[in-house]
Amino acid sequence: MAKSLTWRETIITAVIKTCGYSAIVFVALIFFFLLREGLPALSQVPLADLFSLRWYPIENYFGILPLLTGSLIVTVGAMLVAIPFGIGTAVFIAEVAPRWTREILKPLVELLGGLPSVVLGFLGILILAPFLRRFLDLPTGLTALAGSLLLGGIAVPTIVSIAEDALDSVPMSYREGALAMGATRWQTIWRVTLPAARSGVLTAVMLGLGRAIGETMAVMMVTGNAPVMATRWNSLFMPARTMTATIAAEMGEVANGSTHYHVLFFIGLVLFLISLAVNVAASAVVFRQKKRAERVLS
């Protein structure tokens, strides 16, 4: 009896341990399969052609620069929307709003985070794009700007949720100290609370950024899907095409093992590495900040 108990314990512990390592295994597997299917692109397409200005796969032009700049311009636009609105709303919820408003507002914003992006894309096509076309007098509303606005909306819940947590975890005594020295609540927010929550707010922005770069469906539906190089600021008002949208739109139609197939996987590899960099940077911020805080407090 005692023996079978020990046996069971050993087996279960082994199973749980194996599951515990699964996250590492999956990241490694994803990386491996992206390399396996994506790297052949480098031998089939010369590097200079891969980083050229023309994406036209039917005639074997595989320049991914227009897609990179497309992702860049849409994401920058999205962050210009999401940072002020995200942080502003987080500060409002954490510092300004009365308790009962906070209990309503935060779940509401998080509800937006749960809204499938395809629904936002759908409304983008039917409402946002026609509005932009009329309002800005453009030939089409399906532009990088439409993508930026939707992506901003998608990044906002991430930023609000994490930044509000960070602000909320700033000790009350910091605020009380500032107020006791005669600062107004407004000054306390800007000079004490926000700086104290800086690392959390930065993490929020980074994760919002990661969300925006990786978003696929909404962007694919509203940006007009034209792989043109974004060179000037007014590219924002023209159709664009992101890396994610390119994969989603074209992968269904390519032959397994063709050059086009490998190039799409290569783009996936680039996206994977970008998200890796963003996430490592976001967690490094937290880590460094914590270490400094420990040094100061010890």
Place this chain on the structure above:
Amino acid sequence: MNRALTQRLGFSLLTLIALLTVVPILAVFAYIIARGAPAISWEFLTAMPREGMRAGGILPAIVGTFYLTLGTAIFSVPLGVAAAIYLAEYARENWLTRLIRIAIINLAGIPSVVYGLFGLGLFVFFLKFGTSLLSASLTLSIMTLPVIISAAEEALRAVPQAFRTVSISLGGTRWQTIRRIVLPQALPGIITGVILGLERAAGETAPILFTGAAFFLPRLPHSPFDATMALPYHLFVISTQVPEMPIQIQYGTALVLIAFVLGMNLIATVIRSRARAKRQW
């Protein structure tokens, strides 16, 4: 400028920003409900699509999304909860544990379309599952895993240490302690996290695009190796790929999709608040 005035202007600005963030959210939901509700009928929910999806119902898409969510749960829940138990109850703070945490953070950040590529490479081609319910569910499971692990670990850690000490001191083994004492206490929190993870999976389109979604399949899937329709992909198809699609069906599909997703969200919220009310520690 006077300090009180600055504060008043600043607060007004913040209020305005918060309103500009929240009001559109409410407007989106209200609009979809208002435009979609007239499309909802018994036939719409229970019939097959007809006339190239321009008439009839969306039953295969609803059932498909249900199957996909269920399939995702079958794979991701046991794995995710076990991984959370490892992190909360067994793991020591060393480099390996840190590596696991970094891996979880990175899994959470990988773009959904990259999961689609991975699923295509591993499940569809390498393991030869084909474009199927199984491939799509497995792909979604891995995407959902970080959400479930994080939420379940948090729920397990919230159980007071004293519960474990008492159980061990009464002669319980580690696993007995976890199974009979810690898990039941953490269950509501775990279920909430699981539902929120599955909610995300149910609404995703990009990971199933090339792993299991069917453009048009006017029947229910017969086996896990069958491709399937799904609500989010169906909404994408009828709003971008099918010309002269009646607008009412589009709004109706959007409404059913958000009802599905928000319904799950609501269940999670109810479980969480009821558990909080009943909790004795």
